[in-house]
Amino acid sequence: MEEVVRAIEGIGGTALRTYLQSGDAVFCGGRVQGVKELLGLPVVFVEWEEWERMVVECPFEESERLHLMVLREAGSGVMEAGRSGGDRFVERGRAIYFELENGVARTKYTNAYVDRVKGTVSTMRNWRTVKAIRALG
Numbered sequence: 823m824e825e826v827v828r829a830i831e832g833i834g835g836t837a838l839r840t841y842l843q844s845g846d847a848v849f850c851g852g853r854v855q856g857v858k859e860l861l862g863l864p865v866v867f868v869e870w871e872e873w874e875r876m877v878v879e880c881p882f883e884e885s886e887r888l889h890l891m892v893l894r895e896a897g898s899g900v901m902e903a904g905r906s907g908g909d910r911f912v913e914r915g916r917a918i919y920f921e922l923e924n925g926v927a928r929t930k931y932t933n934a935y936v937d938r939v940k941g942t943v944s945t946m947r948n949w950r951t952v953k954a955i956r957a958l959g
């Protein structure tokens with residue numbers, strides 16, 4: 823996490839707040855592309871207003887099974903409904919909301935699957951983490 827903090831500070835990010843050791847950070851300003859270049863890792867950025875919209879527009883009831891996947895950019899590929907037993911999903915732009923009946927460890931809607939189908943990079947958070955990140959703002 824220290825590497826993430828240094829990278830954000832290095833591109834001029836201010837008012838930096840991080841969430842545990844997740845790699846999630848909330849900050850103001852800076853050159854977003856610079857963080858990706860400094861870290862050499864796939865990075866998914868979400869503007870604060872978009873994050874708020876993703877939280878508010880969640881189509882499922884809050885539960886331990888609820889997860890949010892965010893895509894770097896909205897992909898055009900079509901995910902296979904019913905691929906993973908009782909798991910359900912709803913796509914809204916760069917956000918994919920999952921209700922994972924058997925948990926994230928058993929789903930077939932993995933980041934690798936979604937990245938391949940959508941042709942982009944994704945990151946997934948459980949709803950507890952989504953709300954904790956929102957509280958940082």
